[in-house]
Amino acid sequence: MNLILLSPDDVENDRLARVRDPRRLKHLRDVHGAAVGDTLTLGLENGPMGRGMLLEYHDDEALFDVSRLDEAPPAPLGVHLVLALPRPRMLARSLEHATALGVKSLTLLNTRRVEKSYWQSPELDADRIHRHLILGLEQARDTRLPEVRLAKGFRPFVEDYLPGLLGDSRGLVAHPGMPHECPRGVEEPTTLVVGPEGGFIDWEVEQLLAAGCQGIHLGPRILRVETAVTALLACLS
Amino acid sequence: MNLILLSPDDVENDRLARVRDPRRLKHLRDVHGAAVGDTLTLGLENGPMGRGMLLEYHDDEALFDVSRLDEAPPAPLGVHLVLALPRPRMLARSLEHATALGVKSLTLLNTRRVEKSYWQSPELDADRIHRHLILGLEQARDTRLPEVRLAKGFRPFVEDYLPGLLGDSRGLVAHPGMPHECPRGVEEPTTLVVGPEGGFIDWEVEQLLAAGCQGIHLGPRILRVETAVTALLACLS
Incomplete structure (x- = not known):
């Protein structure tokens, strides 16, 4: 803190x-x-x-x-993070890491390799999520709370929600074997889509690419989701 | 795995x-x-x-x-990570993250704000350290084991060991408020020095800068050590 x-x-x-x-x-x-x-x-x-x-x-x-609080909080990171719902313990840490790194918009997404039971976790309760966001802000010395949305259907996300996001931002899907390296120091608003442990299935990658996302990778190493999220955000920021 | x-x-x-x-x-x-x-x-x-x-x-x-194993493991990350000894649970994760990101040389350093009890932790036993390195390699699909050294004295490290490291590599000390942003995509061998929770004391920063390290930062946010290590390594790689 x-x-x-x-x-x-x-x-x-x-x-x-x-x-x-x-x-x-x-x-x-x-x-x-x-x-x-x-x-x-x-x-x-x-x-x-x-x-x-x-x-x-x-x-x-x-x-x-509190009469003399006159500093602005640090500038937000212009990245909307779309993260396949991680298992509960990793969700907690991922929320804290992403918040500490300045993410202000976060969507938790269902994909084929997200275990159904994860959607029943008490870690998804609004007050539990709020608590992890607060921990991230306290850590990073920030005050702006991120917004967290749940996208429990992959297809509705891609068909109905993603096009709006990509109208205003550059879309990137991080997946091993994709053709491009993660871009560095991105200035424009960015939507970053990160898969679950075990990765997206091919059909999901195809859908995300067809919707206009660019496929990026972090090299030949396979990283845990929480490591990958931090590494990708650090790369983009 | x-x-x-x-x-x-x-x-x-x-x-x-x-x-x-x-x-x-x-x-x-x-x-x-x-x-x-x-x-x-x-x-x-x-x-x-x-x-x-x-x-x-x-x-x-x-x-x-195993007669047909003919691929080379991924290229190592040319960063020697010098990390103030974290508390035991974070040490385990930091070893795994750094290994997964390709670090092959790691020194655990004593600094003023490292709690003395951390040096007594069973997590520092050679076989426990080895186990975390193995987990990192299995995660990242790599085979080359990092070398881990313990530097239990800050002054001997700076006076006797660091000059040798900096003869062969560029030295960076990551500390909030330092003048330079973390360099990106570094090609040359690099020694990265990262402080403990709560940071280096001023005297330690002065010693590291006097020894030839460049002071770098990751922006105005204060990150947990494990987040900072991943973010710094991603930035450098």
Whole structure:
């Protein structure tokens, strides 16, 4: 946690915010050894960030001065990440990694090799997803929450949703054996589609290419999805 | 496991290798649903790789034909990674990620913000480290084992070991706030130094810069060490 991220519920007025949840209080105590008068890095969810003073500090709450938060959060990464739904534990990490790297739009996609049971995981509950996004923002010192959508049908995604995305952005599908290297330092908005462990099936790759995506690879090595996502985003950014 | 990696102990002669350990046998059974006559992707530790037939298959052993392994493993990544020793769980993942990304030389370094207890972790036992390297190779479909060294003193590392490394390679120290962006697609041999959670202390950065390393950053976001390592290696490769 490199920033205390304040939710709308924490904010009392344009000067004061009050933290009451055990997780952040524990962090203040154990990591910061916080004391009244300390100045910490704070951020308002989807708002500005900066330094603010701890005004009151009790076992069950901490009151911060948020009147001087005047820095913009880091620029977003202009990549819409479309990720085949990973298994639950990897989903948690992938959400955190992608958020920490600045992704602001994320679609979790069904593909043939996504196990059906993954769609029943409690990790897909909105509040669990939200929690992982928050962890990513706190890590990266950012305030802008990503939007996460679920696309439970591959065909509707490709036929109905992807064309709209590709109207506004360059589409890339990352898959071993594709002809192009991952482009570097991309300036234009980009939609990056990443398959599941075990990869897309051929038909899915064909559909994504036919819809206008360019096929890219990361070299001859086969990477775990979470490694590949981080490597691809780092390459593009 | 995208390749069955055969150790020298498995190899009986230039035609036959015998797998007896439960981990790989379980993988053959559960993931491949292997049967006699199947052809699988095999590799010899630090040797060639290719396709080979399963000749005999019992509950407690599998015999492979390795006479036709004639492909070279993927080209190594020319980066010597010097990583401040991470906490044990992250060490395991970092070893796997770095290996999967093609790192062949890795030094685990002590710095001020490395907790002393980390050096006592059983994860540092040679056989545990070896196991994580093997997992990385099996994932990436590679055969060349990285070398891992422990540098338990920062000052001896900088004074006695680093100059030799930098005689043969370009040195980079990744640290937030450094002046240069991470270079992309580096061709020359590179030594990449990455700090611990919480970062290097100023004195350590000064020592690394004075020794001839260039200070680089990955933007304004603060990344977890495992994310940063993957992102940096992807950037450099």
